[in-house]
Amino acid sequence: MQSPAEDSTTHAPTRDCDVLVIGGGPAGSTASTFLARRGWRVAMLEKDAHPRFHIGESLLPMNLPILERMGALDKVAAIGVRKSGADFPADGGGYNVFRFERALDARCDHAFQVRRSDFDRVLxxxxxxxxxxxxxxxxxVSVEPLACGGSLVSAIGPDGPCSWRARYVVDASGRDAFLGGKRRIKRRNTRHQSAALFSHFEGVERREGVDAGNVSIYRHAHGWIWMIPLPDGVTSVGAVCYPDYMKTRRGDSEGFLMRTLRTVPEVAQRMAAATRxxxxxxxxxxxxxxxxxxxxGWVLVGDAYCFVDPMFSSGxxxxxxxxxxxxxxxxAALREPAREAAxxxxxxxxxxxxxxxxxxFIYRFTSPAMRHLFANPRNVLQVEDAVVAMLAGDVFDNPRVRRRLRVFRALYAVTSLAMLPRALRNGLRRRRQSRVDFSGETLQAEES
Incomplete structure (x- = not known):
């Protein structure tokens, strides 16, 4: 790293690097580690101080090979709860477990649940x-192109402003989507609008035996609920809700969250002795x-590019x-600039x-057809094994998985047609219930 120079405009120290990474979360630390291992001078700037609270505590089995290539797998295993699968309610009571060991072409039979404050700090x-x-x-605070190539990245911290001249900028700023906002290229996903309330609890009932580390997913009338076991007896519990239901919220957020959780009997049972x-x-x-x-000279990664509902712990x-x-x-682009666009x-x-x-899957998860298929899994043509592979994160480089997921889509289409009348009734009922609280009292919608 060259010695700091003075920026003539801000009088702040200006340093040089090959790559400047915005954000010190999992995506930023991952990109930084791999680039540094390739011999580049990398600076990574995190706006907060580790450890800090963050949601998104459930890893997938396909995280593990990445962590191993980074050289950080043992460090993460030491702070995590072993996760053997994900479970969903079954028809007639109980639950179905989609164990990762059953994934089509399984590469890893488990993942970890982690406190993000610890996980992000470790990485x-x-x-x-x-x-x-x-x-x-x-x-x-700003990323400006330089006439000679690269960018001038300006930041501010406890000691005042400073800046870097970088040949490349990687935006891993998470949901801040720094460059997406500055360049006005960030757009809402109109197909899936929702909000979430969540917290950590002690005393939540866990599954038995090998399933104790499962992530549990439940549906409620206006969205879905997660329960994620964390170290030291803590469980992350949250409710994702549709906008029309969120508008009925009154009082404090904790009360609204707890009322929502109590609408699902098994969730209420598992949280009977829980304390926040x-x-x-x-x-x-x-x-x-x-x-x-x-x-x-720039690229967006992770949530800085795209954020999807974390229903399957994919974030x-x-x-x-x-x-x-x-x-x-x-x-590759730094070594062969002519190939950058391709x-x-x-x-x-x-x-x-x-x-x-x-x-x-996320767009359709709360539909009656998807509810039926997850509550009554059948491994026809290894379709269930492919769904488990999707839940494990094996969706990028496995043609066998993707072909069987197309078969699942066909099964979904047939099931949807058979259940269409029920789906229409459920949609009408959900809209009617969105303005009614749990005691039957009509609520007044808040201003959007």
Whole structure:
């Protein structure tokens, strides 16, 4: 790293690097680690200080090969709860477990549930150990192109402003979507609008035996609920809700969350002895995407490019997979600049194709047909094994999985036609209930 120089405009110290990564979460640390291992000078700027609270605690089995290639798998295993599968309610009571060991062409038979405060800190520190100039409490405020090529990235922190001249910028700023906002390319996903309320609880009843680390997914009348076992007896519990239902909220967020959870009898039973041990958090405008992924000298990775409803715990995996692939693209583009546009186009096709596999299921998950298929799984033509592979994250490079997921789509279409009258009745009922609370009292919608 060259010695700092003075920026003539801001009088702030200006440093040089090959790649500047905005954001020190999983995607930023992953991209930084792989680029540093390829010999590039990498600076990573995180606006907060680790550890900090974050949602998205459930990893997928396909995270594990990435962590192994990073050299961080043992560190993550030491802070995680082993996750053998995901479970969903079964018709007639109980639940069905989709165990990862049954995935078509299974590569890993488990994943981990992690506190994101610990997980993000571990990966950030690991990146620093790999030679990344990893800095905290530095908020990027601008990225400006330089006449000589590259970008001037300006940031501000406790000691005032500072800046970097970077040949390439990787935006891993998460839901801040820094470049997406600055370039006005961030768009709401109109096919899936929702919001979420969530917190951490002690004393939540867990599954028995090997299923104790499962992520549990439930449907409620206006969305869905997650339960994620974390270390030290803590469980992450949250409710994703449709906008019309969120407008009925009155009083405090905790009361609204608890009332929503109690509408599902098994969730209420598992939380009968639970006590909250963290603040209740809320987030809206859940799903969005950017109309561009990359341009000359910059690329978006993870949530900075696209955020989908985390129904199948895909968020961290998509971020880390995209970051690893983007690191390969940036490495090649820096070595052969003439290939940059083609490399970026190939990266976007790859990321969009895999993400679309998750989106297809997410858009339909609360439908009666999908409820029926998940509650009554059948492994016809290895379709169930392919669905488990999707839940494990194997949606990018396995043609056998993707072909069988097309068979599942056909089964879904046939089931949907058979259940169409029921679907129409459920839609009408949901709209009527969206303005009624749990005691039957009509609520007044809040202003949007």
């Amino acid at each position: 950030f520190e690991h990146a620093a150990g790999e030679g990344v100039d990893a800095r905290q409490q530095l908020r990027v 041990c963290a603040d209740v958090h809320a987030t809206g405008n859940y799903a969005y995407e950017c109309t561009e992924m990359a341009g000359k 961290v995996f998509l971020g880390m997979h995209g970051a690893e692939q983007a690191a390969g693209m940036v490495d 490399l970026q186009q190939a990266l976007r096709r790859h990321i969009d194709a895999g993400t679309d596999e998750f989106k297809w």
